Amino acid sequence: MAMKGGFEKKSKAAADIPGSSLADIAFLLLIFFMVTTAFPRDRDRPITWAEAEAAKKIDEKAKNILNLWMQQDGTIFINDQRYEMPEVSQVVAPLYAQSNRALVVSIRGDRETPYRLMDQLQSELVSAGVVRVVFATRLEQRMQRERR
């Protein structure tokens, strides 16, 4: 084909949209999404979520959110590692300093956790200097309907 129709082809203008760059476009998009997707750094702990109707989306970049898990028995996990209550402030303080004081601690507590532990946790965070805290909850569906 190349040797026979060489002359003819040159003079002919292409009748259809060039499709050869389609793959490049697709790969570009693919790479963009692969790069921008932030996967959670830590694995979820088995907790029963508390529910709240007024729960709002945390308005902060994912990298500035530190998940702090507290299971029903009071075990604390930060970044997949288990910590004791008195260690929390020592663990969180350097992370807070690293983030230029932008860190938001998302407390993911089991709904049945005694409040005593939550209070201790809050004082640990306060002594680490972290003041922006979110009580992570699931959105209460029933109320969602009522609100709109």
Add this chain to the structure above:
Amino acid sequence: MLGKKRTRVSGEVPVASTADIAFLLLIFFLTSTNFPKDNGLAIVLPESSETVEVSQKNILHLVIQPNGVVEVKRGESPQVQPMRAQEIEGLWRQEIAANPNLIAAVKTHPDAPYKFMIDVLDALHSASAERISLQVLEI
């Protein structure tokens, strides 16, 4: 010419379907990626040195008992009104209209489950309360 073409075997791997493969991957990643939706009740904890003296008449005490009953106490008055957490929203709207400087002091019993505190905090957030103090009930 036509006869010649049919017999010829292409020596190259066909690349025409590359776009389809790429789009397939793209669509797969688009649909399978679920962005974590973090919802929660945001609060700002006080600095460790921060203590503010507040007049008793500007405080609405909300004492959360281990069984989930919320005891409402206004300022210094000894009168206690038991309530459900859902009723706090309406109460707060009434109270804040009467006294815009009101502060909600949520005092949770140490043995009360966390969810009851969340329920009360939720009600206060729903009523757009801004001045909330979280404490543990001293027994």
